[in-house]
Amino acid sequence: MSEHPELWAALDQELPAAFSLRRRLHSSPDLSGEESATREAVLAALPDGLPLTKVAETGAVVRIGGPGPAVGVRGELDALGVTEATGVEWSSRNRGVMHACGHDVHLAALVAVARAVHRVGGPKPLLLVLQPREETYPSGAQDIVESGVLGAERCGAMIGAHVQPVLAAGVVACVPGGVNASSDEFQISVHGESGHAAYPHLTRDPVLALSHTVVALQSVVSRSIDPMAPAVVGVSSLQAGSAANVVPGVARARGTIRALSTATRELLHQRVVEVAESVARTHGCEAEVTFVKGEPVLENNPRLVVQVSRLLRSHGLEVSDTLRSVGADDFSFFAERLPSLMLFVGTETDVSLHSDRFLPSDGDVDRLARAMLAGYLGACTAL
Structure with a gap:
């Protein structure tokens, strides 16, 4: 039987709006260090009145829930210096800038999870970590860690999820230990x-x-x-x-x-x-x-892997425990300080990350959101 069925049902109701938000974000990408407009678009899509702290110049941390230890979920704000060649109606309007790494998908999915948790409540407070500068130095994640905001918010664990076209749609890599170099x-x-x-x-x-x-x-x-x-x-x-x-x-x-x-x-x-x-x-x-x-080794917490893998499987996603990469992600700065888990979520497209033709589907937004919610709930159990 599903754990927290009301949360999963609320997520289902939020997904159509997330698909629309993803298109808006995709059409208006911002380069690293220039993400203020993207941050404001994400904040405008959240419920009104949530406490937030602006951090790392163009980032923000938003809290949903009362006092006590919280679980953070990261969404990256920046896009890449790529000229889009997908040809979709909602292609980038900013020539030479494109969400070619899926950050628009991540942000839209995170908003859907946040709105679901806000609507029905969660077992622990949720922290939305809207991170700038994932694609360049200086690292936005490192700046957020060093700012002290996660300690002030009593963040006890961090969850990240990233689309990954080397995996088939419906597969989520949830791997203990070092997963990124x-x-x-x-x-x-x-x-x-x-x-x-x-x-x-x-x-x-x-x-x-x-x-x-x-x-x-x-x-x-x-x-x-x-x-x-x-x-x-x-x-x-x-x-x-x-x-x-x-x-x-x-x-x-x-x-x-x-x-x-x-x-x-x-x-x-x-x-x-x-x-x-x-x-x-x-x-x-x-x-x-x-x-x-640059980034340290990204080490996934084994206890989080166990809890989240169980939830992913119970919601129809296939779990892979083998994917490791010498690619890097500055989510590792969070993992250096807190129990953390990075999930890699398979896509319907096999076009590679950073390609000018990379374009995940609405189904990928759906699965990414479910992986994030599983990560949040698993971390709530593990804390």
Whole structure:
């Protein structure tokens, strides 16, 4: 028998309005850091008079329910710098900006859950965490955590749900432990001695040294990390010189480091420095390595997984316990501080996230809302 049947029935009644809200949000996307209009549109769709705290410049936290420990559910406000090619009537009106990652779906589903909880009540207070800047640095989630608002609201757990086209519609990944990787950026600057390309013996060529460094970095994961531990070291940007007949004085590379454990993350940082410095030294050059630390590993709380998996199954959703990814999500900043759970919800479209043709259906809004409500209720039980 369904737990809290009145809540599930109320959610059913709220879904048609959520489909309409999703279209409005999709047609008016905002870039990261510019989400004030999206925030206000979401707040306008909520019941009047709810206590709210504006946070992280363009975000907000809204409380539904009385005093006591609360459960937070995250909805991301920002869109991507993508020109939409879906051709639907409600395509983005802001050229070059598109909800290509499903955040419009997440927000509409969250409003439906919030209105259902407000209408019939929930076992514990619900916190809507309207988060800016999920797609860029500085992280909106990190800013919200550091603001202290979650502590002031006595938030005891956080729930996130994200559409995921690699899963079939009706499947929800609810996986314990690390499900998204840490994500850090690195820059390697190799300093040599510039000169005429016709006299290479009179130079110390940083381009050659950096080229060998990039090749050497490809063996860091395969020869330093347990094959059973997912990890990535990738170089994606190279910059050196401006003339064909001049050996430059410096060459630079930028790349990413991904890991599904903190220990692996730290080891990869160490090995990138060791490889860069030693290869540069071999070529008579010097290497300087700098890092920009991004999201930590996203760790799902096992107790939340058990409770929420049970509820998902009882409401007709298939649960997968295998999906992990070296993609990153700043929801991990919440998971660092609080028992947290990120759910991945399969879609009717198989077009990839961030594509200019990514367009989840109304059915995906429905299933995302049900996953969020299951997450909220499961966290209420687990707290």
